[in-house]
Amino acid sequence: MADSIKTIGILTSGGDAPGMNAAIRAVVRKAISNGIQVKGIKKGYQGLLNEEIIDMTARHVSDTIQRGGTILGTARCQEFVTLEGQQKGAEICRKHGIDGIVVIGGDGSYRGAQALSRQGINTIGIPGTIDLDIACTDYTIGFDTAVNTAMQAIDKVRDTSSSHERCSIIEVMGRNAGFIALWCGVANGAEDILLPETYDFNEQAIINNIISNRKRGKNHHLIINAEGIGHSTSMAKRIEAATGIETRATILGYMQRGGSPTCKDRYYASIMGAYAADLLCSGATNRVVAYRDGKFVDFDIEEALAMKKSIPDYEYMVSKCLAI
Numbered sequence: 001m002a003d004s005i006k007t008i009g010i011l012t013s014g015g016d017a018p019g020m021n022a023a024i025r026a027v028v029r030k031a032i033s034n035g036i037q038v039k040g041i042k043k044g045y046q047g048l049l050n051e052e053i054i055d056m057t058a059r060h061v062s063d064t065i066q067r068g069g070t071i072l073g074t075a076r077c078q079e080f081v082t083l084e085g086q087q088k089g090a091e092i093c094r095k096h097g098i099d100g101i102v103v104i105g106g107d108g109s110y111r112g113a114q115a116l117s118r119q120g121i122n123t124i125g126i127p128g129t130i131d132l133d134i135a136c137t138d139y140t141i142g143f144d145t146a147v148n149t150a151m152q153a154i155d156k157v158r159d160t161s162s163s164h165e166r167c168s169i170i171e172v173m174g175r176n177a178g179f180i181a182l183w184c185g186v187a188n189g190a191e192d193i194l195l196p197e198t199y200d201f202n203e204q205a206i207i208n209n210i211i212s213n214r215k216r217g218k219n220h221h222l223i224i225n226a227e228g229i230g231h232s233t234s235m236a237k238r239i240e241a242a243t244g245i246e247t248r249a250t251i252l253g254y255m256q257r258g259g260s261p262t263c264k265d266r267y268y269a270s271i272m273g274a275y276a277a278d279l280l281c282s283g284a285t286n287r288v289v290a291y292r293d294g295k296f297v298d299f300d301i302e303e304a305l306a307m308k309k310s311i312p313d314y315e316y317m318v319s320k321c322l323a324i
């Protein structure tokens with residue numbers, strides 16, 4: 001353990017995700033068991049700049065592993081994107097005796113962590129986003145809960161869609177990435193899955209598919225549309241006009257980001273949180289924790305941000321052929 005590290009901070013940043021509390025708990029408890037003090041920074045980088053900093057003991061994270069959201073709160077902070085904001089953040093860390101910070105969030109939050117590291121504050125990132133859109137890692141905290149929440153909601157829409165012999169367009173989150181849409185599309189047996197990475201905006205092909213499926217006896221037609229494509233309500237109106245089949249749009253929205261984390265999210269968050277605390281305690285900086293090829297590993301933030309992630313071709317092809 002690096003002798004110079006005595007106190008670490010922890011913050012959550014960007015969109016919240018189920019499992020963030022399990023990660024906070026693991027960072028706090030692993031650091032304490034390593035003999036290091038922990039300070040909680042509320043509301044992301046904004047809370048750092050506002051000096052909303054509290055001492056955290058093992059008891060502060062009691063009864064939190066099963067709770068959705070983030071007990072520290074989260075925010076998006078424009079001031080922290082500026083050099084002045086980053087210098088001020090580093091000064092505040094020094095003032096509070098914070099030698100290093102664990103940042104739980106997405107790519108944007110990693111950029112903030114990288115900036116703090118350049119200002120001399122050690123930083124470690126943990127992937128926390130429902131979108132699964134962080135390239136260096138096969139897993140991001142919150143994704144499993146979000147897809148299970150969405151899958152259950154879509155099953156319910158499917159029931160009523162079948163009863164009324166309707167077409168349903170269900171829009172799921174994911175920002176510019178289609179992972180939530182792909183997973184729900186496969187798991188819910190959707191007839192069409194529209195992903196920002198692959199959709200060619202050929203609405204006529206969807207209309208033809210709906211008509212031929214109806215002729216083949218299918219009594220509903222489920223379209224999972226990713227947020228990155230959007231416009232589900234206007235798409236529903238056009239499809240109804242073209243097919244004569246009643247079509248409804250449902251936008252699942254923020255319900256996908258809430259709720260008690262699944263076992264998988266709690267487990268990954270716990271291991272990643274402990275790993276991040278160990279990295280920081282050992283004096284590492286500018287690294288992110290990742291899960292890749294079956295192992296928990298870490299990467300330099302620069303290297304992690306340069307990586308690219310795409311929808312796996314085979315999985316997308318399978319999703320299309322299972323929908324016949």
Ligand code: ADP
Binds near residue numbers: 013045
């Ligand atoms: P996420 O972390 O989920 O990708 P955002 O992209 O909104 O979410 O980023 C979260 C926060 O990280 C931003 O509000 C900002 O405070 C900080 N951040 C984002 N980009 C940068 C940057 N280039 N430099 C410094 N901080 C950044």
Ligand code: F6P
Binds near residue numbers: 130
């Ligand atoms: O990154 C998670 C996410 O929920 C995206 O799926 C969505 O596009 C975005 O955050 C919404 O962010 P906000 O909370 O700022 O509306």
